[in-house]
Amino acid sequence: MTRTGTSGRAAGVDPEALWAPAARPRRGRPPAHSRAGITAAAVALADAEGLGAVTMRAVAARIGAGTMSLYSYVPNKETLLELMIDEMSGGHRLPEPSGDWRADLRHLFHEQRAIMLRHPWLPAALPARRTFGPNTLAALEYALTVLAPAGLDARAGLEVFGLLSGFVASHVTHELAQEQAADGTGDAFHQAQARYLRSPAVTAAHPTVARALAAPDGPASPDATFDRLLNRMIDGLTATA
Incomplete structure (x- = not known):
């Protein structure tokens, strides 16, 4: 059963914060990493070693970051998994519907x-x-x-x-x-x-x-x-x- 908090959001994952459009970067030093890069590193790790190998520590090491710094981009492993799954959905090659719904x-x-x-x-x-x-x-x-x-x-x-x-x-x-x-x-x-x-x-x-x-x-x-x-x-x- 999915655990929920008082706001009704799934525990560990905030859909609104996760999928909201990225905020404009603040002035000054640009961020060293990005969610897209972190997600790609996690996917590569899972491809190479399996899903069990994907930990915040292992992903941080793969991108050359400290484990704690990773949490400023991705708050927890549950959120990272959501990013990985959605990244895979982006691999669908979906042409315009042909009119043959079964074939599509x-x-x-x-x-x-x-x-x-x-x-x-x-x-x-x-x-x-x-x-x-x-x-x-x-x-x-x-x-x-x-x-x-x-x-x-x-x-x-x-x-x-x-x-x-x-x-x-x-x-x-x-x-x-x-x-x-x-x-x-x-x-x-x-x-x-x-x-x-x-x-x-x-x-x-x-x-x-x-x-x-x-x-x-x-x-x-x-x-x-x-x-x-x-x-x-x-x-x-x-x-x-």
């Missing part, structure tokens, strides 16, 4: 998957997000705009966006785990699995499961698998009957 929606979530595959820490970070930054809002605006012809009301559109984003994060987490588990033995593993599922012991005890999992033509490519599942999710979540 598929494009958005293929982009989301590509971003997560480039930044494997991102799926694990998303559940901790407490607020929507400008880049995330731009992706949401795009999704709701292209969904308009589907005939969903505003709340349903938001739910579709959230559920599809959750599906992408879950799917990418599974993809990355499978890739790590295979460790270069993917083809051999799939062949061994197919032989096991065709074995008399399995087919006799679980015939329906064995037929479903045997996949005689071999596994589909990751891209094709994702696209097939995404299409099913879109069909189910946008059905209005």
Whole structure:
């Protein structure tokens, strides 16, 4: 459960202060660092060493600053995580809607998957997000705009966006785990699995499961698998009957 203070803001994160336009710099010596630079350093650290490596101390060391001085730019790690997540949302390449809302929606979530595959820490970070930054809002605006012809009301559109984003994060987490588990033995593993599922012991005890999992033509490519599942999710979540 998200903790809130008397103002109603999520504990540790002040959305108004976080996403407000940057104030004009005061006269005199310019700041040594910027939120953008700090965010980029945190993202690079997470890419290289995982989300667990991102601490205020480690990020400060990466930009050559003292830990305490970092707090004058970013008040806490929760806020830094919000900045990192929103920075990733800025990686979506979103063309003008084509008029084919299903194709546009598929494009958005293929982009989301590509971003997560480039930044494997991102799926694990998303559940901790407490607020929507400008880049995330731009992706949401795009999704709701292209969904308009589907005939969903505003709340349903938001739910579709959230559920599809959750599906992408879950799917990418599974993809990355499978890739790590295979460790270069993917083809051999799939062949061994197919032989096991065709074995008399399995087919006799679980015939329906064995037929479903045997996949005689071999596994589909990751891209094709994702696209097939995404299409099913879109069909189910946008059905209005």
